[in-house]
Amino acid sequence: MTTILILNGPNLGRLGTREPEVYGSESLADIRDSLAGVVPADVEIDLRQSDDEAELIGWIHEAVDRKLPVVLNPAAFTHYSYALRDAAAQLKQAGVPLVEVHLSNPHTRETFRHTSVISGVATGVIAGFGSDSYRMAVDWVLRHA
Numbered sequence: 142m143t144t145i146l147i148l149n150g151p152n153l154g155r156l157g158t159r160e161p162e163v164y165g166s167e168s169l170a171d172i173r174d175s176l177a178g179v180v181p182a183d184v185e186i187d188l189r190q191s192d193d194e195a196e197l198i199g200w201i202h203e204a205v206d207r208k209l210p211v212v213l214n215p216a217a218f219t220h221y222s223y224a225l226r227d228a229a230a231q232l233k234q235a236g237v238p239l240v241e242v243h244l245s246n247p248h249t250r251e252t253f254r255h256t257s258v259i260s261g262v263a264t265g266v267i268a269g270f271g272s273d274s275y276r277m278a279v280d281w282v283l284r285h286a
Contacts, residue, residue: 150216243268
């Protein structure tokens with residue numbers, strides 16, 4: 142069985158109720174269910190969320206060790222977490238795909254959101270398509286990993 146690790150950063154556990162005009166009305170559980178419905182039966186969607194930077198880093202280390210492709214929505218950590226960026230760089234060094242995703246388009250929002258320290262080590266970035274950003278990332282992983 143193939144596993145795709147889908148990691149979500151701070152405050153994304155509040156999806157569905159947190160600023161639905163920006164992030165949509167779907168919860169992470171809704172997104173997980175939607176993804177599970179579009180992947181082949183031999184693909185496992187392992188969706189996780191943490192507000193803890195260290196836990197996210199540990200999950201990325203797990204992905205490096207297990208050679209699991211990662212779809213990552215780093216949320217606020219996008220803009221300043223060099224520790225998360227350094228962990229993500231290990232995926233690139235190991236030849237493991239990393240797709241950075243965002244529900245909204247950070248470039249249409251506040252200036253501080255325009256910079257991603259993660260993008261430079263990501264295989265690709267998908268942003269601004271709501272929960273479809275995740276589906277597009279998973280589709281890419283399935284075709285290229």
